[in-house]
Amino acid sequence: MLANTDCVKCHAQQPKEIEANGAAHKTQIGCQDCHTGHRPSSPNNIPQCSMCHDGQEHFKLQGCTGCHNPHSPLQIVLKGDLKAPCLTCHDTQNAQLEANPSKHTTFACNFCHAERHGVIPECVQCHKPHSEQMTQGDCGKCHQAHQPLVVTYGADTPNASCGACHTTAFQLLAASKYKHRDVTCVTCHQDKHKTVPQCSDCHGLPHAEGIHKKFPKCGDCHNIAHDLNK
């Protein structure tokens, strides 16, 4: 009869792995809960995971030991292109990717969440910012990784971030003498990219009715919002 403490006399590696990173396979079970018997009398003493893990979507996967070394079960090295296995635990991220098709939708999850479980990449590992002033900290103001083409933004987004692409609007407004200069881009173009406001959203119809009838467009007298130079 063998005790769990005997194994190390002939097998150096597995006890060392379990000691270091055995997780619940160290604290809740011993060698012989998995390895029942020993050769030569028990020629196959390698356990099936399903002996103890059953009843969840994740446990229906093939090839458990391709991801988990049973002696260090949480030291997971992610190999190949993985998506379906991730979805056994994370379906909301994929739902978002599918509902908002972009190039990101076509990638495996571990194209971005690479090597180890739970790694979060920075956008700037793969993309250049829109301007030199912009950093990783800004990306999340406008984009989310799982729906990158749905651009939304908060009230704290600085004009310079929009100005990275809209140089004309940015420069006209900054040079303007009129009070719109002190209004931010996102105060007028609220929340969602490409929203364009009506002047009357903020000002109503400020002049006499007859004037608005005769000149229905504010721009007839006020030029454009970025440059109220009339």
Ligand code: HEC
């Ligand atoms: C006296 C030395 C000795 C002790 C003690 C010992 N083993 Fe082994 N074990 C061996 C040898 C030799 C093999 C065969 C190695 C080979 O074929 O490469 C082996 C093979 C194995 C295998 C592989 C079986 C397979 O099909 O590949 C497992 C699992 C195993 N031992 C587990 C244990 C466990 C668990 C303990 C402690 C309860 C233990 N051994 C104690 C010598 C020992």
Ligand code: HEC
């Ligand atoms: C959670 C179940 C479990 C526990 C606990 C466990 N093992 Fe294993 N062990 C396995 C599985 C499964 C394999 C086959 C690994 C594979 O196919 O990649 C294995 C393989 C082995 C092998 C064969 C060589 C190898 O790595 O393939 C030895 C020897 C071994 N274990 C020894 C031990 C010893 C000693 C302990 C206790 C210190 C232990 N195991 C604890 C599940 C376990």
Ligand code: HEC
């Ligand atoms: C003899 C029973 C037994 C076998 C066989 C077994 N496990 Fe476990 N495993 C447990 C127990 C008990 C726990 C802790 C409770 C739980 O998470 O269900 C556990 C936990 C785990 C954990 C989480 C570890 C933690 O600390 O949170 C992983 C991962 C795992 N097992 C993978 C495997 C894989 C992969 C196999 C097959 C190679 C396997 N187990 C085989 C009993 C077993």
Ligand code: HEC
């Ligand atoms: C594609 C890689 C992959 C495969 C294949 C895989 N797992 Fe996992 N498993 C993971 C990841 C990633 C986690 C999450 C680990 C964490 O939370 O740190 C995990 C967690 C676990 C856990 C602990 C969490 C829980 O829900 O209890 C157990 C147990 C487990 N796996 C067992 C298995 C079994 C059994 C199989 C085969 C039927 C298997 N795994 C196949 C990657 C995989």
Ligand code: HEC
């Ligand atoms: C067995 C279940 C399980 C599997 C399979 C699994 N995860 Fe996880 N994952 C978790 C748990 C539990 C957490 C921690 C709790 C949380 O933040 O939701 C987590 C967290 C994460 C995180 C966030 C870490 C953070 O800091 O917020 C990422 C990213 C992640 N997993 C990606 C993946 C990828 C990619 C795969 C497939 C290769 C995968 N997971 C497979 C259970 C799993």
Ligand code: HEC
């Ligand atoms: C691991 C690399 C990687 C990471 C990390 C990454 N991306 Fe991407 N992204 C790509 C690749 C590759 C493309 C496709 C480029 C092409 O085809 O020109 C892409 C495309 C895009 C697109 C255009 C989508 C389309 O369908 O046209 C946007 C927007 C985008 N990424 C934003 C981001 C943002 C924001 C982050 C961070 C939250 C991020 N990406 C993180 C690799 C990455």
Ligand code: HEC
């Ligand atoms: C293009 C790179 C990329 C791809 C592909 C990708 N992610 Fe992410 N993921 C990220 C980034 C970056 C974050 C951090 C949050 C953010 O910036 O929106 C993240 C966050 C997460 C989180 C943490 C919780 C959350 O939602 O913020 C989980 C879990 C996760 N991703 C799982 C997945 C799964 C599962 C897949 C595959 C279906 C996947 N991711 C595909 C880049 C990616």
Ligand code: HEC
């Ligand atoms: C102020 C909002 C804003 C910020 C901050 C921002 N983006 Fe964008 N991004 C956009 C808009 C708007 C588009 C264009 C969408 C379109 O063409 O409809 C875009 C497009 C992209 C694209 C698609 C290819 C391209 O260049 O047109 C990538 C990749 C991208 N952004 C990455 C990033 C990264 C990385 C960061 C952080 C360094 C970032 N973005 C910060 C608003 C922003």
Ligand code: HEC
């Ligand atoms: C990555 C570059 C990029 C960034 C950053 C960006 N935009 Fe855009 N924007 C575009 C592109 C490309 C278009 C489409 C241009 C076209 O259709 O002629 C556009 C269109 C617009 C339109 C609609 C124009 C029309 O004619 O309907 C508005 C309004 C707008 N952007 C405002 C903003 C605001 C506000 C910000 C900052 C929160 C911003 N943009 C950030 C690239 C960008």
Ligand code: HEC
């Ligand atoms: C999101 C709200 C908003 C929108 C949309 C908007 N404005 Fe304004 N406007 C303001 C604010 C705020 C002021 C400054 C009021 C103050 O400080 O008294 C202002 C001031 C003005 C002034 C006075 C300028 C000055 O320097 O005295 C004029 C004229 C004006 N707006 C015309 C327009 C016209 C024309 C449009 C459409 C092309 C428009 N506004 C769209 C918010 C808006």
Ligand code: HEC
């Ligand atoms: C027929 C020309 C004309 C039209 C059309 C016109 N405005 Fe004006 N607006 C003026 C003049 C002239 C002033 C006074 C300028 C001054 O006092 O320096 C003015 C002033 C304003 C002011 C500043 C009022 C204040 O109290 O400071 C706002 C705001 C304004 N207009 C908004 C609008 C909006 C919104 C429209 C369209 C619905 C519009 N205007 C259409 C000629 C016009």
Ligand code: HEC
């Ligand atoms: C006071 C409100 C207001 C502010 C502040 C504002 N816009 Fe606009 N923007 C408008 C209105 C209204 C239009 C529609 C054209 C018009 O009538 O002037 C417009 C049109 C646009 C367009 C499409 C037409 C064009 O000129 O290319 C873009 C792009 C744009 N704005 C970007 C910006 C950016 C970037 C900022 C900040 C630097 C900004 N806007 C600040 C109200 C504003």
